[in-house]
Structures are given as structure tokens and as C-alpha cells.
Amino acid sequence: NSTPAMCISSLDTCEYIPGHDKSIVFTINVNPNADTAIAINRLCFFEKGPERYDWINGPSGPNNYPTLYAVRVLKDGIEIFADQDIPTTTDWTKETFNFTQNPEFTATQPATYQFEILPYCLSSDSIEVAAWDIDELTVFASCASPSSALPEISGLVFDHSGIPLQNAQIQVQTENGYLFKKEKSTSNDGRYVLDA
16 A cells, blocks of 8 residues: 555575574464453465665665565463465465464463564576565464364264264273263264364
């Protein structure tokens, strides 16, 4: 919308290096109440690898823009999401990363999420400025039931001939034996779904 965007330098190699110091890095600390979970649902931003750089109140000229970028997310220092070799565009494009299917993005205890976005693999060897533009970066989050953080176990049970087994008993228990046990019977088509 013709407003200023953030312009960052890019890594010159075409090999993604997780945690490189040219990454955009920001953290989100969550501290859910006892009866609530916090879910980080999506990351959205606009990106552009411009063919020309244009500094505010400064020079402009040819740009050695990055051709790729990567997104990585760590939860309490452990990687829970990574996507690399994502092509950049030379015009503004909205990028969206959906985390709703990843249970690690739902927290029932205090947690720190670190987001890293790294542009890399430059388009030219002869141009000095290597800029990538990013704008309107937004993280969407919501409150959820604590049970939404629990993983789900599902599957099919067949006999040796490939025939679905009805009423087969599926049990989940802790490593300590039957202190915590859940049971489920398979349906007519051999399917079962239960919380871990």
C-alpha cells in the first residue's frame, strides 16, 4: 500500500543455515491460565525481492535480491517447524504459514516461541546491495481448551487377510502400567480414534 517496509540483508550462500545471524528473529512468550491453552495458529507477512532497492531519504539502484527464504520456529529452544527453499517474488506476495495441525503450537504451560525468517541465495554476483523486503508481519493466536493440546491416536486394524476387525480393543497406558489407561473399540470398518 505504498507505505515503508522493513528491508533486511540476505545471506549470499544458496545453502540454508538455521539460526544464521542474518535471520529476522522475534519471540513470543505465552503464559496460559490453568483452564486455558494458547494456540498459535498462523504466521502471515508480505515479502518482495525487489529488482531495485530504494532507501527512504537515500540512494536507490540495482538490487542483488534473494531468490529463496526459510521459516523456522523453536519452542523453548527445540525446533518444531521448518520450511526452507521457499521462492521469493519480485512483487509483493502474501505468505501464510498455518500451524493448526501441529500440536506443538498449542501450549498449556508457559512457553517461548522463537520465529526465524532467513532470506538467502542471491540472484547475482556483481551487485553490492542484497536487500529483501518484508511488511505487515502478523502472528495469529487464540485461546483453546487444554484438551486441544493432547495428541490424537487413530488408525485401522486389519487381520492377516486385510479384513477390518470390528470391536478390537485398543488401549493406551502410561509407562508405569495401568495407572492411566484409555480403551476404545474399533468400529465396523476397523477404525479407532482416541486421545493419547
